[in-house]
Amino acid sequence: MRSFQVLYLVAIVPLFVGVVFAQDETVEGWVPPDDPKPQQILQEARDDFAAGRHSQALAKHVWFHRHALEYVPSLRGVRLSFALSYWAELAEEFPPALEALKEERDQVAERIASDDQPAIAFQELAALNNYLVAPDETVKVFQRLHFKNPKLAREVFLVAKPYLILKKQFPLLVHYLPPEEESLRIENTYRSGMDRAEKRSETESKTLLKQFYRKAMTSDAALLVAVLKLSNQSEQAESIAEHFRSLSDASEHQDAITSALNGEFPEPFPAVNSE
Structure with missing residues (x-):
């Protein structure tokens, strides 16, 4: 980020973000139509x-992220993938968009514990952090849940x-990762998935x-084997491997299991944006 962009950010972000998040329906003269079509607004x-x-553009991204599912629930996947990637692209050129993305992330993090569907809220948090290239922030929230609300942490663990x-x-x-339960889950998910694909x-x-x-x-099995190996449960690690x-x-697959038996963690799957 160049110096003049930093100065621009300092000067206008507090005002702009306040406008966006206080009243996301009227920003820079844009008002959503009476019968909004989310896909059209995203394209706009x-x-x-x-x-x-x-x-x-930022006003429409904020609107889409907050309201698209009210009109088209099937856009859940698009909302956390393509739409966020477009918002992140805007953020690379427009500092207020970056601040707005962070603000949305912080709001989601605050409401996870009280959300009716915490796993979905945590998925949204992870997606936002993925496009902010901030995996540490996702880990920090999980760590807090682990210590303050273990039951909730287990719900969002996957x-x-x-x-x-x-x-x-x-x-x-x-x-x-309890070994027997996790091993059974991995195999059942794999077999049912392959049947569905067939x-x-x-x-x-x-x-x-x-x-x-x-x-x-492969990723889940290798992780379980590596965890067991590194926790000095070599016999069970070898049996599960x-x-x-x-x-x-x-x-x-065979190479990943061998590496896991040597105590090497597999790469996350799906991949995580860490750079």
């Missing part, structure tokens, strides 16, 4: 960004797991889905 945000109308792996949070991983009629879709479940199984070796003869 992209068009505004391309045209240099950064304030309006979402937090890739970030705990990335940051080598070994004690937490040991705590939340029912796909399109060859490409079937292949991609099978690849996904194989990679997920032998079982998971039998599920796939792919070289990547």
Whole structure:
């Protein structure tokens, strides 16, 4: 970020962010229509960004993130992937967009404990931090939950797991990965996923889905083996490793299990944005 951008940020962000988050429905002259179409508003945000109308683009990104699911619930995946990537792209050029993204992240972090669906809220937090390239912040929130609300921490653990792996949070991983239960979960998820993929009629879709479940199984199995090995439960680590070796003869899978037996953590899957 260049120096003039820093000065610009200091001068206008407090006012601008206050406007966006106090009344996200009227920013820089933009008012959402009476019958808003979220997909159209997201595209307009992209068009505004391309045209240099950064304030309006930001207003529309904030609106989309906060209100899109009220109108089109099926946009849940888009909201935490493509839409956030577009917002992050805007943030690279427009400092108030970065501050607004951080503000949204902080608000989500504050409400996780009181949310009706904490796992979904934590997923949103993780996604926001992923596009902010701040995996440490996701880990910090999970650590707080672990000490203050262990029951809730267990509910959101699967979402937090890739970030705990990335940051080598070994004690937490040991705590939340009971060997027998986790081994059964991994295998059941893998087998049901492969069955679901087999029912796909399109060859490409079937292949991609099978690849996904194989990679997920390999990552989860290797993590469990590594955790057991590093916690001095070598006998159980070897037993579970032998079982998971039998599920796939792919070289990547076999190599990952071997590395895990040497105490090496696998790469998080899905990948985490850490740079």
